[in-house]
Amino acid sequence: MGRTRDLLCYSATRLGLTPLVLWLIATLVFLLLRVAPGDPVDAVLGSRAPAVAKAAMRARLGLDQSLVDQYLSYLGSLLHGDLGQALIDQEPVRLIIERTLPASLELSVIALVSAVLIGFSIGFSGIARPEGRIDLGVRLYGLGTYALPPFWLAMTVQLVLATNLGWFPVGGRFPPNLLPPDGSGFYLWDSIFSGNWIALNGTIRHLVLPAGTLAVLLSGTFTTALRLNLRRTLRGDYIEAARSRGLSERQVILRHALPNALLPILTIIGITVASLIGGALLVEVTFSWPGIALRLQEAISQRDYPVVQGIVVVIAALVVLVGIGVDLLIAVLDPRVRY
Template sequence: MSRGRELLRYASTRLALAPVMLWLISTLVFLLLRVAPGDPVDAVLGSRAPEDVKAELRAQLGLDQSLGKQYLDFLRDLLHGDLGRSLIDENPVTAIIGRALPASLELSVTALLVAAVVGLAVGFTAIARSEGRLDLAGRFYGIGTYALPPFWVAMLAQLLFAVVLGWLPVGGRFPPGMVPPEGSGFLIADSLFSADWRALQGSLRHLVLPACTLGLLLSGVFTNALRLNLNRSLRSDYVEAARSRGLTETQVVLRHALPNALLPVLTIAGITVASLIGGALLIEVTFSWPGIALRLQESINQRDYPVVQGIVVVVASLVVLVSVAVDLLVALLDPRVRY
């Protein structure tokens, strides 16, 4: 079988498994919300509301039906693209996600770029002097940035750059005295398309501190991954063969060792960007960043079933799509991958 057909079969298998994974995740979230302690009706009306009012609202929301009936209704609406309405303000869940998701994507992509540039630079510099001081410093950097508590680093960054130095805003996504540009919800892109340079400056100033904080915390993952894989590549047979042909060490590293060492880093980058979409909760809470993770945390506290289910389904869909895309890209670039 040719490599093209093998790759097509591999892609078809991964894409066929994606709906099954989403169904399992959706079912698990549905069940966990129902068995968790607390009543969403109490979250809406308060625990001191009359019982008849509670019963009326519970019937209106369909919470008085059996668990099986609620689950079938949930799956039916999900297949039709209907994520329901919020129990708190009755806004469509799709509209709530549409307002929060661009903020998380903007923060995640910027943080990933910072993490990749800083982490790969530190990892490559450290391996250039193997077992030397730079290598030791790179190891400490990789372990330290990965082990530091995000909320603690975020608060230190706020105190230093926002409170003490006054260089950057302490939180938020946009200057409160300005009207954000209309469009896709991606403030930087909308500011560029509308040529609103004041809005662009305000958006960038609010983005720098949370994105750099999150990016530096994640950069250690890239540093360790590049160090380990590049060190392994430099000890491989094909690198020794390249050296025996008289190539300089720079040519050996850049042409032979580095491309193979970057393939696992590409996989890590895909996993990181997928997890960042909904996993930057502590950063979003600390910096008051109105993203999907902050909205999820608020909905969990309010027992807002439809919003929690909708956010998890959307985030899980993005995670699955990014993971499949990265796997296919690695399989396309690396002929050693077997399907």
């Protein structure tokens, strides 16, 4: 009963701090955009536009106000759920996020699940014979994939498997000659739910290269983490006790060592969700994946304040919520955690 009460207090505290974290992130993004070089009006109208047109647009966008007034207006709109409108085409930022976020989430989830499966499979293979050839290969794989530049691997995969061999499309998210499935914006789910197997095939073919690239880049982290945690766990006294009871090495690893070794990796998964944002940007640009990271890069180059601010706040909220979820899951699974 006491542990349940402590867990609820811990959850309430973490959730209570979430608005403060989001406010700090929103404020930081607002200030960085204002002090960065460049003028959003010039980005929209061009540097040679008449001064009268520039002044009119500044007034319409509220850029003629003081920095404090702009900040207060921005926070007021944010509190009411209004993320503003894009400067270029006046499209509501909320609609931009609703259109692009499912593509990034689908790519990130598939890549993360694939990375965990690949990393665990490779990391687990070197446990039977520590310091052997297989274990050395596992260590090299973990270091190599962690050090690979994302843009280089993405372009290499694209050049070999798409351009030279023609096994997969070069870029994009869906075949241009087909209509994407209607629904949630998650093409895999929508295709399966509607029974549209042609759309499903097209979705998978376009998803393999970008998701596979991200999965390989992330898998090295899980390979190294599983290897190190398993080796440390196998040196525990309770493992020796399990062996002394006559259990096979397979039973000792799967039933006793592996569950304890996986707990720290949950934290790494939470951190990896945040790192997916940076990695996904380079992959989305290379493969022309119409996700939120690619749209963020375009908005930054166009000095589109509302789009950048809206996307960063939404991404920050997702990362914070995932971090809280992982912390709570660890607190539930591990009785050693104190609050």
